Amino acid sequence: MSLKVRSLFAALVLLSVPFPSEAREAVDRHMHLLSPMAAHRLRRLVGPELYGWTIETSSGATLVSLLDEAGFDGAFALSDAYLVTMAEMGSSDPRFDTRRSNAYAALQVLIHPRLVGFASVNPLIEGAPEAVDEAVDRFGLRGLKLHLANSDVDLRRDGDRKALDAVLERAEARGIPVLLHFRNRNPRFGARDGELFVDLLAEHGELRVQLAHLGGWGGWDEATEALLETILSRFEADPSLGRHRLWLDLAGVACERPIPGLSVADGAGLARAVAMARRWGLDRVAFGSDWWVETTGEALDEARRRLPFTEDEWRTLVHRDVGDFLEGPRGEASGLRASSSYLTGY
Numbered sequence: 552m553s554l555k556v557r558s559l560f561a562a563l564v565l566l567s568v569p570f571p572s573e574a575r576e577a578v579d580r581h582m583h584l585l586s587p588m589a590a591h592r593l594r595r596l597v598g599p600e601l602y603g604w605t606i607e608t609s610s611g612a613t614l615v616s617l618l619d620e621a622g623f624d625g626a627f628a629l630s631d632a633y634l635v636t637m638a639e640m641g642s643s644d645p646r647f648d649t650r651r652s653n654a655y656a657a658l659q660v661l662i663h664p665r666l667v668g669f670a671s672v673n674p675l676i677e678g679a680p681e682a683v684d685e686a687v688d689r690f691g692l693r694g695l696k697l698h699l700a701n702s703d704v705d706l707r708r709d710g711d712r713k714a715l716d717a718v719l720e721r722a723e724a725r726g727i728p729v730l731l732h733f734r735n736r737n738p739r740f741g742a743r744d745g746e747l748f749v750d751l752l753a754e755h756g757e758l759r760v761q762l763a764h765l766g767g768w769g770g771w772d773e774a775t776e777a778l779l780e781t782i783l784s785r786f787e788a789d790p791s792l793g794r795h796r797l798w799l800d801l802a803g804v805a806c807e808r809p810i811p812g813l814s815v816a817d818g819a820g821l822a823r824a825v826a827m828a829r830r831w832g833l834d835r836v837a838f839g840s841d842w843w844v845e846t847t848g849e850a851l852d853e854a855r856r857r858l859p860f861t862e863d864e865w866r867t868l869v870h871r872d873v874g875d876f877l878e879g880p881r882g883e884a885s886g887l888r889a890s891s892s893y894l895t896g897y
């Protein structure tokens with residue numbers, strides 16, 4: 552090879568090397584897997600349909616086809632362990648069912664490396680902290696999904712707070728982030744729960760959290776707004792809490808589907824939600840579809856139509872480098888691999 556050709560070749564190689572800090576991919580940060588076992592049990596509990604959706608398995612292949620349809624690169628794929636261990640499901644062995652659900656999630660992300668696997672656990676089952684260790688050590692999962700409404704966890708109850716604390720302690724120790732559906736079943740949920748949330752987080756100074764649905768459960772109502780106001784105010788007032796480690800996701804906030812218990816937000820409510828997201832900083836706010844409620848494409852269309860963010864802001868919300876969330880600011884990974892890009896093998 553002549554010197555000229557060789558230097559041209561070298562230049563091309565250099566050009567093709569991705570810049571780690573520039574890794575920006577369109578990411579759906581909130582998609583639910585549903586294993587065949589979980590789909591079966593859910594049908595047994597509620598019948599063939601839920602929210603107008605025919606209950607069927609949601610595998611890694613399902614998620615990837617929805618990402619392709621919407622032009623997305625990757626997603627957080629959430630284990631259904633929190634669902635199969637919900638009290639109403641009547642699991643005879645919640646610890647084993649948790650293992651089975653998390654193993655299913657691990658297998659899906661192994662086959663589909665565009666997905667980042669999140670384990671889940673019901674904090675109230677026996678052996679919940681050990682299930683977090685198992686998810687990391689045995690299954691290589693990279694985050695933890697908790698659903699306090701499904702698991703019926705209420706921080707106003709001492710025992711529940713201790714159980715959740717033990718699970719968060721494990722996640723923090725293992726360096727994995729928590730995607731937290733915090734809204735619970737308490738009809739008086741609101742500002743006071745925001746105080747309890749911040750108090751709990753203050754005890755886990757290294758834990759990274761993505762607060763799902765802006766702190767609610769989709770839609771937008773007074774309780775969610777009061778909660779979020781409390782959380783943001785306390786983080787703003789006390790820098791030692793570490794603003795950098797709290798992310799908010801928009802999953803389901805703009806949802807217009809008539810879902811029991813969900814308050815469809817009006818324009819004024821959504822404008823206030825957008826103002827609060829901007830106040831927090833859009834570098835710490837992200838898009839998520841909440842599939843299997845809506846597909847990535849449907850949820851994005853609906854959110855863009857109803858949430859008054861600018862085009863530039865939407866780019867920020869959708870195209871993310873998720874490394875600092877998954878691995879921490881120093882890139883200390885505890886999952887499948889430490890990488891500038893979370894897409895393993897792509």
Ligand SMILES: [Zn+2]
Nearest residue numbers: 581583802841
């Ligand atoms: Zn969800």
